[in-house]
Amino acid sequence: MKVTINNNEEAVFDKLTNIKKTNDNFYKTLITNFNDDNFKGWYKEHVFENFKIGFGSIKTIKGYRIHFNIKGESIEMLFNLQGKFTIHIPEKESKYSFNSNSHNINFYSNTQGCLECESSESFIVRLNLSPLFFIQYLPDDIRFDDFKRLINDKKFGKINSENCLINSKMHFLIKEVIDSEWDNHFRKIHITSKILDLLLLQLYQFTPSVPEKNTTKLTTTETNKIRKVYEYILNNYTSPLTLSLLCKEIGTNEYALKKGFKTAFGITVFKFIANLRMNKAKELLLKGYTVNEVSEKVSYKNPQHFSTAFKKKFGTSPSKFLSELSSY
Secondary structure (H helix, E strand, O other), X not given: OOEEEEEOOOEEOOOHHHOEEEEOOOOEEEEEEEEEOOEEEEEEEEEOOOEEEEEEEEEEOOOOEEEEEEEEEEEEEEEEEEOOEEEEEHHHOEEEEEOOOEEEEEEEEEEEEEEEEOOOEEEEEEXXXXXXXXXXXXXXXXXXXXXXXXXXHOOOEEOOOOOEEOOHHHHHHHHHHHOOOXXXXXXXXXXXXXXXXXXXXXXXXXXXXXOOEOOOOOOHHXXXXXXXXXXXXXXXXXXXXXXXXXXXXHOOOHHHHHHHHHHHHOOOHHHHHHHHHHHHHHHHHHOOOOHHHHHHHOOOOOHHHHHHHHHHHHOOOHHHHHHHHHOO
16 A cells, blocks of 8 residues: 655645544644554644644564655755654655655655655655745855755755754754643744744755764664664653663663763763753743742752753843733
């Protein structure tokens, strides 16, 4: 069975009866589930006026091909969080490979092709923007002239010849986009701001002065283990975490964990955990929780230690942060 994906205003898969549509005044949500012998998983999209967010998890046999036909024009911020795949574009007689934890920006104009899965499990995030929305943020820089020509000539292509590493800041932003808790118009404002932050980080990486190529030396087994511990941290960062606990969770030693995590995400394990906790702490303070309550919720036994960590991250103590909020 071949899965054909046709994208226009919204994503339409070949199993229309499996799509659940939720409508309000600001966006649509579409969910598709796959449950065939060689192709299982799900894909979810939030469709807004100038952009749409798509993300999903797929389990399949290696070599499986997903055929797509993207109608109209679209800028795609593509983030491959897990697995490896290759995009084949017959019209250009070319192919583009994406390793795990890599990203790039593509332009599509009535483009047909296929995505060949080279791993048994994949997780991708696609942020599609209208060209008019995107072009206003593209720097007037000679380094992006080739991509502008592709857009003007309505030809498929990518903004950077090499895919780049998804760094820790990008991972935080992607999580906020996917898990946005805002509703209605506020959701659109929140997600738009995070998409622009992601676009800023992507464009910054694509400049020659700050190369950050995805030169990961991890084996497939090592990559899978690091991905597993990454997911475990995301789901448990408000609980006490130690290196020995994380090593036990994925069946490795401390050296391999620290080295592999830094290689894959460009940040140490504990700095990653600390950033998650501090961002969550700020969110809880904004929701009206006290400093002591927040300290406990993000797994700090000592409120003073929490205050020190918060000030190191944000440049102000949590109590002063609350006091400044109350003055508005």
